[in-house]
Amino acid sequence: MIHLFEQGADRGAPTLLLLHGTGGTERDLLPLAQAVSPGSSVLSVRGNVLERGMPRFFRRLAEGVFDEADLVFRTKELYDFIAEAAARYGFDRNHVVAIGYSNGANIAGSLLFHYKGALKGAILHHPMVPLRGIPLPELTGTPVFIGAGTNDPICSPQETEELSGLLQGAGAKVDVHWEHRGHQLTGSEVQAAADWFGRQFAAKG
Numbered sequence: 001m002i003h004l005f006e007q008g009a010d011r012g013a014p015t016l017l018l019l020h021g022t023g024g025t026e027r028d029l030l031p032l033a034q035a036v037s038p039g040s041s042v043l044s045v046r047g048n049v050l051e052r053g054m055p056r057f058f059r060r061l062a063e064g065v066f067d068e069a070d071l072v073f074r075t076k077e078l079y080d081f082i083a084e085a086a087a088r089y090g091f092d093r094n095h096v097v098a099i100g101y102s103n104g105a106n107i108a109g110s111l112l113f114h115y116k117g118a119l120k121g122a123i124l125h126h127p128m129v130p131l132r133g134i135p136l137p138e139l140t141g142t143p144v145f146i147g148a149g150t151n152d153p154i155c156s157p158q159e160t161e162e163l164s165g166l167l168q169g170a171g172a173k174v175d176v177h178w179e180h181r182g183h184q185l186t187g188s189e190v191q192a193a194a195d196w197f198g199r200q201f202a203a204k205g
């Protein structure tokens with residue numbers, strides 16, 4: 001997969017897996033990594049699917065309607081790629097925290113939904129429920145930050161609550177941060193994610 005890797009100064013800190021929104025690239029979320037954990041190594045990946053020229057992490061049939069077979073296939077592709085990248089760049093595969101926005105948050109959620117131990121934790125900015133009706137792997141104690149907007153037309157507050165409930169049902173430790181905004185990612189949401197990350201991981205980093 002097209003990606004960039006930056007070695008961080010703090011080898012004890014989790015590696016950050018950055019996953020952009022629709023139409024983005026692997027460069028988009030680099031400022032978030034700086035804000036959240038400047039010492040971390042960064043693996044930032046570009047989605048392998050193109051929708052009218054816009055990179056995405058999986059196909060959709062319409063706005064908010066996912067191509068579920070492609071979602072499952074692309075989730076495995078990304079899961080395998082993280083292991084490949086860990087071997088190539090020498091980071092700990094079992095110490096990876098995702099930061100995703102929108103479509104990138106959805107594939108990060110799908111990693112959590114499909115693979116036990118895929119992520120040590122996740123910051124999901126404006127995620128949806130990636131897939132319904134599947135049993136989730138055990139996520140006991142996995143910290144997950146969800147940033148959501150009370151007026152988000154793409155991820156409704158109800159869907160945010162549903163996602164939070166599904167993750168908690170599998171044992172994840174979920175914190176939902178609400179902004180009185182829409183789908184956009186605001187500076188205050190990024191700051192809240194950074195503060196949350198510090199509380200979850202600072203002692204170990």
Ligand code: MLT
Nearest residue numbers: 022060063064102103106
């Ligand atoms: C998706 O397709 O993943 C969601 O609708 C978010 C987005 O627009 O990328």
